[in-house]
Amino acid sequence: MKTASIISEYNPYHNGHAYHVRKTREITGSDYIISIMSGNFVQRGEPAIYDKYNRARSAALDIDAVFELPVIFSISNAGDFAMGAVSILNSLGCVDSLSFGVETLDMNLFEKICSIITDEPSDYKSSLQDYIKEGNSYPLAREKALTDILGDSVKDIISSPNNILALEYMSAIKKINSSIRICPIIRKGSYHNTDEKNGYLSASAIRTLIYDNKDIAPHVPSYDQELFKNALPGTSVLDGLLNLRLSELDYDVIYHEMSKDMMNRLKSIPVPTSFSEAVQLLKTKNITYTRSARALMNMILRIKEDDFREITNEGYSHYANLLSFRKESSTLLKTIQDNSEIPIINKKADYNPESHAASLSWEYDKKATDIYNSLCFIETGVRKPKELSSNVSIVL
Numbered sequence: 001m002k003t004a005s006i007i008s009e010y011n012p013y014h015n016g017h018a019y020h021v022r023k024t025r026e027i028t029g030s031d032y033i034i035s036i037m038s039g040n041f042v043q044r045g046e047p048a049i050y051d052k053y054n055r056a057r058s059a060a061l062d063i064d065a066v067f068e069l070p071v072i073f074s075i076s077n078a079g080d081f082a083m084g085a086v087s088i089l090n091s092l093g094c095v096d097s098l099s100f101g102v103e104t105l106d107m108n109l110f111e112k113i114c115s116i117i118t119d120e121p122s123d124y125k126s127s128l129q130d131y132i133k134e135g136n137s138y139p140l141a142r143e144k145a146l147t148d149i150l151g152d153s154v155k156d157i158i159s160s161p162n163n164i165l166a167l168e169y170m171s172a173i174k175k176i177n178s179s180i181r182i183c184p185i186i187r188k189g190s191y192h193n194t195d196e197k198n199g200y201l202s203a204s205a206i207r208t209l210i211y212d213n214k215d216i217a218p219h220v221p222s223y224d225q226e227l228f229k230n231a232l233p234g235t236s237v238l239d240g241l242l243n244l245r246l247s248e249l250d251y252d253v254i255y256h257e258m259s260k261d262m263m264n265r266l267k268s269i270p271v272p273t274s275f276s277e278a279v280q281l282l283k284t285k286n287i288t289y290t291r292s293a294r295a296l297m298n299m300i301l302r303i304k305e306d307d308f309r310e311i312t313n314e315g316y317s318h319y320a321n322l323l324s325f326r327k328e329s330s331t332l333l334k335t336i337q338d339n340s341e342i343p344i345i346n347k348k349a350d351y352n353p354e355s356h357a358a359s360l361s362w363e364y365d366k367k368a369t370d371i372y373n374s375l376c377f378i379e380t381g382v383r384k385p386k387e388l389s390s391n392v393s394i395v396l
Contacts (some may be wrong), residue, residue, distance in 0.1 A: 001335065004030035004097045004183065006063070007085040007169065009038040009074075011048050011207070012228065013058040014220045016188060016200030021062040023185050024099040032064040032332045034095060036085040037323065038074035039365065040372035041301070043081055045279075045293025046235045047372060049207050051384060054227045056323035057393035061221070064329035065336070068321040070361050071368040072308055075297045076257065080312070082168035083175070087316035090178040093339030094332075098180050100169055101187035103160040110184075112150060113157060114170040117142070124149060137286045139164075162187055207234075230380040235275040235293075237375045238300065243272045245300050256308040258295035262287070266299075301368055311357045318358035321345040321365065324393035349388040 004024050010017060024033060037059070039052040048055060056066040073084030089095045102110075116124050127148050131141035139158075146154045157163050166184060173180055188200050201209075201219045209216045210231050220228070251263055262282055269281050275296065282292040311318070319342050325333060337344055345351045353359035369387040376382055385391075 001032070001094070001331075002028065002030040002096050003032045003034060003094050003332065003335075004028045004099055005034045005036065005089050005095045005180070006099050007037075007069070007082070007089075007165075008035045008059070009042050009048070009203070010035075010055045010059050011038070011042055011203050012050055012055060012210075012220065014200065014203060014206055016202070017059070018062055018221055019188060019200065020099070020101060020185060024183060027185065028097050028099065028183055030096065032329060033062075033099075034089070034092070034332075035059060035063045035066045036069050036088055037066050039068045039071055040368055041071055041075050041297060043074060043076070043078075043294070044290050045075055045295070045297040047232050047237060047375060049210065049231045050227060051372060051376065052323055052369075053390060053393055057395060058221070058227050060324040060326055060393060060395040063326075064332050065325040066323045068323050068365070070318075070321075071301065071364050072256065072303055072311060072361055073316075075294050075301075075303075076308075077291070077294070078164055078168045079171070082165060083172045083312075084316050086169060086172035086178065086180070087176060088320050088342070090173075090176055090180060091317040091341045092320060092336050093341060094335050095180055097183045098169060098173070099183040099185060100166050101162045102166050102184045103163050103187060104156060105184060105186060106157070107184060109150070109153060109157055110163075110167065110170065113146060113154065114167055114174065116146060116149060117167060118171045118174050132286070135285050137288050137291075139288065207231075230376065230382050232375060232379055237379050238275040238297075239272075240378075241300055241371070241375070242275050242278060242296065245302075246271050246273070246278075249299075254305045255295065256298040256303045256305045257291065258299060258305070262292075262295055301364065301371065303364055307360050307364075311361050314355060314357035317342050318353070318355065318361055319343045319345055319351070321348075322392050324395060326395050346392060348390055 006024065021033060037056060040048050042048050052068060059066055069085050073081050089098065124145055127145035128141055131144045143155065143158050170182060206216055206219050211233055216228060246269060249266065254260060254263060265282060269278050278296055279289060279292045282295065283289050322344060353362050366387040373384040376384055
């Protein structure tokens with residue numbers, strides 16, 4: 001039995017994702033495909049447009065099983081996002097390959113970059129620190145340091161979000177000495193593609209269509225149509241909760257992705273304010289928009305840096321929360337349950353964490369679900385069950 005995997009957000013699941021799944025099956029010859037998917041909050045530091053169970057269900061007609069990436073990783077930087085997902089895949093004990101989209105198939109250069117960012121040789125570390133001290137953001141400092149060593153061709157690789165994540169996946173596999181093989185697939189259409197003539201529309205372009213109440217039928221699998229209701233309209237739904245959090249903020253606590261300097265600058269943010277305004281007020285020359293958004297999201301969810309470090313110091317994978325699976329893939333689930341090094345959470349109320357780190361992570365996941373569900377109810381009037389009352393989506 002061969003099993004491939006995909007790390008995803010599916011925000012929402014669209015035709016480009018379906019193409020990626022088809023190509024993965026074709027290239028790897030796998031019998032099954034597993035996905036580790038971000039939950040209710042995504043890496044850009046915002047709520048997903050639809051809840052995790054609906055998004056997982058929409059993917060499950062193509063993907064055999066979808067597991068949740070814990071929220072502490074889903075709203076982390078690319079390195080921790082990748083390490084969290086790859087560690088779970090490795091712990092399942094049955095994953096042969098990891099498939100991901102790239103803008104170029106120059107895997108020789110990918111391997112050279114991966115070796116440098118994983119092993120961090122002294123010339124790279126020195127150059128990286130120098131560029132950061134000059135006031136560059138970490139992504140830009142890393143690009144400059146890599147260019148110093150490998151030349152300008154590096155820019156074509158690390159200027160794309162897909163390529164950056166691909167490098168982080170490769171690095172994570174190397175760091176944990178995993179036997180999972182990589183399966184890079186050329187992406188059809190750019191990361192932010194808004195022109196269907198140039199390939200599949202991007203998820204961000206489709207979200208814009210949804211926000212504008214425009215027809216998305218040509219861009220998503222037909223079986224998704226019923227799921228595309230009651231969307232959350234971007235970060236504006238966070239404004240009320242953000243202002244509440246700011247009004248009761250404990251400045252002695254450091255939240256994940258938020259530096260002490262960012263915490264100090266929070267003091268100058270006026271209340272009331274909007275989420276987008278607050279992000280701009282935190283953003284500086286060396287702090288990107290998405291870093292600021294992730295920091296604010298971690299503050300809203302009250303994810304403490306100390307807790308994050310405890311969870312990751314004890315190993316990045318502590319459990320695998322099952323969101324959906326295809327009924328015909330029951331053999332896969334049996335294989336996972338027999339081989340997994342971590343608990344598989346099926347009946348949510350029955351799960352008892354085996355360590356303090358697992359308990360911390362699970363509490364954050366449950367809290368994130370409760371907060372997301374509250375935002376949904378305020379915005380749409382739709383009530384969703386708590387995490388412990390939620391059921392795995394079984395697709396017939």
